[in-house]
Amino acid sequence: QDLGITTLDELEQAAKDGRIATLPGFGAKVQTNLLSSVPRVRTYRAHKRYADGATDAHAFMTSLTESPGVSQVVFTGALRRGMDILAEAELLISCTDEAWNELSTTANADAPVVDQPLPTLQISRDGELPYRLYRSQDHTWGHDLALSTGPALLVAALQQQQQQLSGPSETPPTHAVYAPPTPAAYPTEESYLGSLGFVTTPPELRDHPR
Numbered sequence: 001q002d003l004g005i006t007t008l009d010e011l012e013q014a015a016k017d018g019r020i021a022t023l024p025g026f027g028a029k030v031q032t033n034l035l036s037s038v039p040r041v042r043t044y045r046a047h048k049r050y051a052d053g054a055t056d057a058h059a060f061m062t063s064l065t066e067s068p069g070v071s072q073v074v075f076t077g078a079l080r081r082g083m084d085i086l087a088e089a090e091l092l093i094s095c096t097d098e099a100w101n102e103l104s105t106t107a108n109a110d111a112p113v114v115d116q117p118l119p120t121l122q123i124s125r126d127g128e129l130p131y132r133l134y135r136s137q138d139h140t141w142g143h144d145l146a147l148s149t150g151p152a153l154l155v156a157a158l159q160q161q162q163q164q165l166s167g168p169s170e171t172p173p174t175h176a177v178y179a180p181p182t183p184a185a186y187p188t189e190e191s192y193l194g195s196l197g198f199v200t201t202p203p204e205l206r207d208h209p210r
Contacts, residue, residue, distance in 0.1 A: 050082060
């Protein structure tokens with residue numbers, strides 16, 4: 001109050017300027033601790049509870065489903081697994097090249113994410129979680145859905161089993177989220193998991209298998 005600070009940005013700037021340390025009862029150590037905590041507070045504020053994030057994401061998913069050239073859109077990642085707190089909303093979409101290019105140019109998309117095995121877009125919408133869209137195809141939908149859903153431990157187990165069944169590979173997978181199989185058709189998640197001998201577990205139980 002003495003410094004007229006009302007926002008997190010103002011608090012951060014005051015700490016950087018050394019004004020916090022001049023307040024009675026504060027000092028340099030408190031100022032340093034405050035400054036180091038600002039990024040954590042920003043990260044926490046950027047998260048949403050599942051109910052809020054899912055409501056926004058459902059409306060966005062509906063608009064995508066109604067777009068020309070889109071055949072399927074579903075929640076994936078932490079959103080599909082029903083995690084209590086969400087840092088982003090991930091969606092898997094099967095669409096034509098034209099629809100994907102249209103999304104890239106008209107949906108307020110950031111620069112395409114290049115360090116992902118699946119074509120990926122990051123999209124920002126005011127007041128909502130950041131969106132991460134993974135592009136799939138109908139014939140590989142099951143494979144892409146299983147591996148983009150996660151979590152990482154399940155993905156690693158699936159990739160290990162796939163490698164054992166297909167024999168040694170000269171170029172083992174390097175990504176934790178997605179590693180493309182041979183071009184076999186897996187139109188459903190059940191067909192892909194079944195091909196590896198896995199039972200399809202509900203997504204909300206995959207972080208805590210019973």
